[in-house]
Each structure stands twice: as C-alpha cells, then as structure tokens.
Amino acid sequence: MIEDILQLGLLVATCVFTVITVESKDLLHTVIALAAMSVSLGALFWLLNAPYVAVFQILIYAGAVVVLFIAAVMLTRRK
Amino acid sequence: MHCHVTIWKGGLNLIPLSYYIVTALILYILGMYCLAVKRNMIKLIIGIEILTSAANLNFIALSAYGNPGGVDPLGHTFVIMSIVVGACVVAVALTIAVHAYKHYKTLDVRELKRLRW
Numbered sequence: 001m002i003e004d005i006l007q008l009g010l011l012v013a014t015c016v017f018t019v020i021t022v023e024s025k026d027l028l029h030t031v032i033a034l035a036a037m038s039v040s041l042g043a044l045f046w047l048l049n050a051p052y053v054a055v056f057q058i059l060i061y062a063g064a065v066v067v068l069f070i071a072a073v074m075l076t077r078r079k
Numbered sequence: 080m081h082c083h084v085t086i087w088k089g090g091l092n093l094i095p096l097s098y099y100i101v102t103a104l105i106l107y108i109l110g111m112y113c114l115a116v117k118r119n120m121i122k123l124i125i126g127i128e129i130l131t132s133a134a135n136l137n138f139i140a141l142s143a144y145g146n147p148g149g150v151d152p153l154g155h156t157f158v159i160m161s162i163v164v165g166a167c168v169v170a171v172a173l174t175i176a177v178h179a180y181k182h183y184k185t186l187d188v189r190e191l192k193r194l195r196w
Binding site (some may be wrong): 001003004007008011012014015018019021022029030031034038041044045047048049050052053056057060061063064068071072073075076 | 083090091092093094098099104105108109110112113117118121122124125126128129132135136139140142143150155158159160163165169170173176177180186
C-alpha cells in the first residue's frame, strides 16, 4: 500500500516538475525544476530494481548537467 | 521467449505497467512541446533533455516488468549509455548556445536569421 503511494507520488512529482520546467519564465527556476525532476526520476529507477541506473542518473543528470546549465545561464545573463 | 533474466530478491510490489508508459508519454509530449514552441536557446536544450529522460524511463519500466520476479539487465545497459551520451550532447549544445549569445547578444532563436556573421 505504501509502496503504491510512493510510486504513484513519484510519477506525479516527475510530471509536475516537468511542467514547471517547461512553463517557467525565470531560467534559474527552470534549471532547479530540472534538477528536481532528475532526482525523482532517479528515485523511480531505484524502486524499479535498477540501482546502478539510479546512481548514474543522479550523479550525471542532477550533478554535472545541472551545473553546466547554471554555468551557461550565468554566462548568458543580460545585465 | 526466454530473455536473459536476473533474479531479483526483495523487490517491491509494482503498480501496473501502463502508469509508467503513460508517464513516459506525457514526458515525451512535454519535451516535444518545449522543443517546438519555446524561443530561448537554453529552453530548447532542456527540451532535448526531457525527451531522453522519457525514453530512459520507458526502457527501465519495460525491463522491470518483462519477466516476473526479475529484471532484464540489457535495458539498464542501454539506459546507462544513453545517460552518458545525453550529458555529452548537452555539453556541446551549451557551448554552441553560449558562443551564439556572444555574437548575437540575445538568446532568442528567431533572431538568428542570417547565416553569415
């Protein structure tokens, strides 16, 4: 019962964070929502009996790719 | 057909497979919408990211449900390769975006009308 709620909750959270990513006006909010989406996707991979893939996802997507995006946003700021 | 199965002890009870497929479909549609409609260069690159994440979720869900009581590790292999290649694609794309910003002084793709500097 609690496992079902956990899986469904993570699926809904992924969709909600993706909608925030696509529709946000501020670029920093977009990148933070992308990080949250990657983390919830990594948790879903863990629950689906794929721990290695979950570790790779959180390490690379929520780690390196998000930092790259933040660097690009900082370099292309209109000041 | 007997695929190569890893027997997984202690997995949880999973919800029906169609929920994962529907979520991957929603992520696909959101990624394509972002890629087609948005004007900011960085938003386009994020759209590519969302598309590859949807495909990865599809792979992992189908390799967990294909055999009862086990996982198919072939799907996991493809997803690890896809994650790594996706990160490299994002790195190169962000380099192009920052370089284009330095020249055109804007992140709007509709301003990139001329093909020569």
